[in-house]
Amino acid sequence: MTRSASAADVARLAGVSGQTVSRVANGSARVDPSTRARVEAAMAALGYRPNRAARALRTGRTRTIGVLVRTLASVGSARALEAVVAAGAEHDHAVLVVTLADDTLDAAARAFAALDDHGVDGAIALNEASPSVRAAEAPGFPLVAIDAAPGPGLAVIASDHAGGAAAAVAHLRSAGHATVHHLAGPAGSYAADERERGWRRGLADSPAPEPARGDWSAQSGFDRGRELAADRSVTAVFAANDQMALGLLRALREDGRDDVAVVGFDDVIDAAHFLPPLTTVAQDFGALGAGAVTLLLDLVEGRQPPERTLVPTRLVVRQSG
Structure with missing residues (x-):
């Protein structure tokens, strides 16, 4: 059987000490960049991988990040998790x-205990998990939330939902629509509340119609969409996510309402292939995931990151609105 490469093998090939190899393997900043590159090249050439268990005993860290989720049925949660991984x-x-x-505090406490049992260095709460996680007693490890209201004791990174929604409304009004109706997400969801706030901001100079409220699903978009289609005063709708926008577009099409402009939110992978192709607000999920991990590792290393980081969104104009 072929012997696996050891740290000593890497040190010999790179011409450095075993301690330097250990520092590179543990992500220490106390290594000259050129030396680090030489050690990493030696690791790659030898196929060397540090032993996580041994490293955890030396450093007290497992290099494992916990992720708390309420559901992965929504596009936002699934793509945020993909980005964190x-x-x-x-x-x-x-x-x-x-x-x-x-959504109970007991469920959050059990989740914290499960992560603690696995020795995670810290955890990230995704979107819909944030309310119960925030309300629960603080865990014994660093915690970051993606899409949560800012507050003490929790580092937060979030998309600029309100700014993106306001941009969507401004785009529709610039096309000549006197007002814009809103197909809102579930009440109490941070993302839904922020997108509704941005929609209202975009209509600050005129009365806002009563929002139609869905649950993020295409079915709820279709159900509420039938009601919106029946109202002949509706000429433009901002949907709080692309899945509800998909259901809305079907309802409008079945009612012959080709005159209604629609803008969604998220820019899902298939948005460009909706009929018509969907104008939408794109979130940068890669930046959200990378930012959340960076914030968490700062906390793990004892650095104090900002309490709130806002990631810009952008309007993607297609044919639906």
């Missing part, structure tokens, strides 16, 4: 996902 891999951290059974 990718960013974690770039930093040589594994990701352990725990699902909250419900």
